[in-house]
Amino acid sequence: MNIPFFELKRQAKILKDEILKELEKIIDSCEFSLGSAVEEFERNFANYLNVKYVIGLNNGTSALHLAMRALDIKEGDEVILPSLTFIATAWCVSYVGAKPVFVDVDEETWQISPEDVKKKITKNTKAIIGVHLYGQPFDIKKIMDIAKEYNLHLIEDCAQAHGAEYYNKKVGTFGIINTFSFYPTKNLGSYGEAGAISTNDENIANRIKILRNQGQIKKYEHIEIGYNMRMEGFQGAVLNVKLKYLDKWNNRRIEIANRYLNEIKNPKIAFQKLVEGSKGVYHLFVIKVKDRDKFVSHLEKFKIGYAFHYPKPIHLQKAYSFLGYKEGSLPITEELTKTTISIPIFPELTDEEVDYIIKALNEY
Ligand SMILES: Cc1ncc(COP(=O)(O)O)c(C=O)c1O
Incomplete structure (x- = not known):
């Protein structure tokens, strides 16, 4: 026997006809950037998580970046996160000019260590990014209690944990903003690059929508420095099919x-x-x-x-x-x-x- 570490082709083969049908609809409608398939996925994934808002983005790194922007984290601020994660969890802090402060993981769960988080809080700390490492939830209660005690924002990086639960609630519903990657190899993966944020906060949802779309509040009205971080129509279509599975x-x-x-x-x-x-x-x-x-x-x-x-x-x-x-x-x-x-x-x-x-x- 010869067993690959991972083989995406096995799944792609099973889904090919179903996905092609949906991609054809996008070609017919020409809704290539955002559009109804992306909106439908935002609604479907929000229902799946049981959260008020999901905003579709171009990848998980952007989701983290926009989380920092939406919380107004900036130069002089510190953000605590584990060092045992994919590098993108740290990039977002640097993108906004803030300082990443790395903490150790728990010896048994290999998840962000609440004890070490507490030790590394300073007067400049603004947020904690917890990562549900390898798809398993971190100690959400302990980290949330610390965030509350010190008045810090909590962001969940759910890139590896679509559908994971903590006391019967899906991850991606606990933090003020939570981020997802739909990189093709993830538990829920697009056919290209895609990501999203989830939140229950209406103001944050609206701000993320503006930031992902060139800082536009309406066409050619740019109220702040924004980005092109929109999800593609094709990816919305693929994710709608795959979410069912x-x-x-x-x-x-x-x-x-x-x-x-x-x-x-x-x-x-x-x-x-x-x-x-x-x-x-x-x-x-x-x-x-x-x-x-x-x-x-x-x-x-x-x-x-x-x-x-x-x-x-x-x-x-x-x-x-x-x-x-x-x-x-x-x-x-x-x-x-x-x-x-x-x-x-x-x-x-x-x-x-x-x-x-x-x-x-x-x-x-
Ligand atoms: C924990 C974690 N955070 C962030 C990301 C970044 O997501 P993306 O590759 O979609 O930019 C990934 C995966 O790639 C990840 O595993």
């Missing part, structure tokens, strides 16, 4: 994850622990292994794909060297980047492939 796909991911959790019985392999009250959707299945190089050779021998999330923490990236973080600044994050590895998890994995992976991991 999201729960089914997530349930299959959970089923595979539960098999891994129950059937991989190897003292050399440890798992990410879920935060109490949370339902993860396993965008990634990341394990911690003894002697990672040896484990990689083992996977290669069995022809099982793998990846690293992430091989280098953000606080040690060259782009952020000016902030002065050194090796040892965030010890748990640094250790995880050296000891964890992601194994295949996607809805179209067959039971036979899952059996094979479990067997191979038990033999390590």
Whole structure:
């Protein structure tokens, strides 16, 4: 057997005819930028999340950027976020001239550490960005309590966690603004680039709509410096089709994850622990292994794909060297980047492939 880490083609093949029909409608209507398919997706995804507003954007990085703009975060402000995430979570802070302040993760859940957040708050702190890492919710209650106590904004980065829940409520409904990516490989992925924000705040929703569309309040009336961050009609059409399958796909991911959790019985392999009250959707299945190089050779021998999330923490990236973080600044994050590895998890994995992976991991 030869099992890829991820193979989008399996899903694309199943959906091809259904998607083509919807793309044809966009061609006929010529609603290529925003338009009725995007509006329909905004309504559908808002209903799915149970949130008042969803605004469709061109990608998840823009969603984070607009979150910073809509909250008026600027030079001199600090924003707290985990270092164990995709770099875009940090970029948004830098885009508005503010300072990202990186915090460590919890040793067991690998999610943003509430204790470390508390330690890093200063008089300049304006917001906390929590990331639902690998599709599993962070400790929303603890982080929300801190945000309330210190009067900080909370932003949820839900790029990896479409459909994940915390005490039966979807993620993307707790923060003042929450951001999504629909990059093709995500649990809900477009056929190109796309993203969105969700919020219950009408003023923020209106501001984001203006910012995504060149700062226009009406045609050629620009009330503030804006961007072209509109979602494309094609992406709205694709996402409307795919949203109908999201729960089914997530349930299959959970089923595979539960098999891994129950059937991989190897003292050399440890798992990410879920935060109490949370339902993860396993965008990634990341394990911690003894002697990672040896484990990689083992996977290669069995022809099982793998990846690293992430091989280098953000606080040690060259782009952020000016902030002065050194090796040892965030010890748990640094250790995880050296000891964890992601194994295949996607809805179209067959039971036979899952059996094979479990067997191979038990033999390590
Ligand atoms: C946690 C996280 N935040 C932000 C992003 C950025 O989203 P995009 O690639 O759509 O710009 C991604 C994914 O790519 C991500 O995984």
